[in-house]
Amino acid sequence: MRRYILLDSKIFSCLNPYEIALYTILSKYKNVKGDCFPSRRTLSEKGGFSISTYTKYIKELIKKGLIKVKARWRANGSQTSNLFSVANTDKGFFIHSDILNKKLTVYELTVLIYLCSRKNNKNKCYLSQKEIAKACGMSVREVSIIICRLRKKGFINTRMQFNLNNRGNYVLEYTVCICNETEIRKELNNELIVIDDINIDMRDDINIGIIKSIR
DSSP states (O other): OOSEEEEETTHHHHOOHHHHHHHHHHHHHOOTTSEEOOOHHHHHHHHTOOHHHHHHHHHHHHHTTSEEEEEEEOTTSOEEEEEEEEOOOSBEEEEEGGGGGSOOOHHHHHHHHHHHHHOOTTSEEEOOHHHHHHHHTOOHHHHHHHHHHHHHTTSEEEEEEEOGGGTTOEEEEEEESSOOHHHHHHHTHHHHHHTTTSOOBOSOSSOTTOOOOOO
16 A cells, blocks of 8 residues: 555545545555455444445445446355445645544544645645635534644644735644655655656645635
8 A cells, every 4th residue: 555645636626524534545545546445344444434424425436436336256156345446636635644544533634634735845734714614514613623633633733824915814824744745755756657647736736825814
C-alpha cells in the first residue's frame, strides 16, 4: 500500500463525510490500476462504522460513479471479498495514508482531509469555518468542535490573523501538521515515473492573498 494517497478534488462537491471516509480508505488500498479487494470488515473497522453503514454508503459511491464493484468467487463456489475499482484521477491532492490509522471519527477525518486539500506548500490555509462546514456537510458548530479536537490531538495548529483586505476582520490560519508537500514530492518521485500516464496537478488550490472571514 502506498504511503501517500491521491484523492479526487471533486469529492467535497458530491460526497458526505461517510462517503468521503470510505472513498479514502479504498483509495489507500488500490493499486496503480485502481483495483483493490479489502473485506467489508476491514473497510468498516478502518472507518469506525458498522457493516450496515458500509453497505449503505458503498452503494452511494457506486451510484455516483467513483467506484465499481465486482463479486469474486472461490473455486468451491463460496463468495470472497469484492473487487473494487476506484476511478483514477489526474487532478487531485495528496494525504498521508497514516491519517487512517489515527482513530479519528468520520467527521474529524473529513475536516482534516479538507484542510489537506486546501493547504499551500507551507502546509497553511486560510478558511472560514462556514466554508469548511459547507464543503464537509456539517454545521458551523460541529466544525468548531472538530477543529478544537484536531488541534488538541496535534493534527493542526491555528492562529488568529488580522486581515486588512476584509474590513479588518480576524481570520483563522490553519497549519496542517502532517502531509508535508516537499516530502511528498521527493518520496513520490519514483512512483510518478511508474504511473507517468497520470498528470498530477500539485499546484496550490488557493491564493493565500484571498482570505475569507470566519463570521
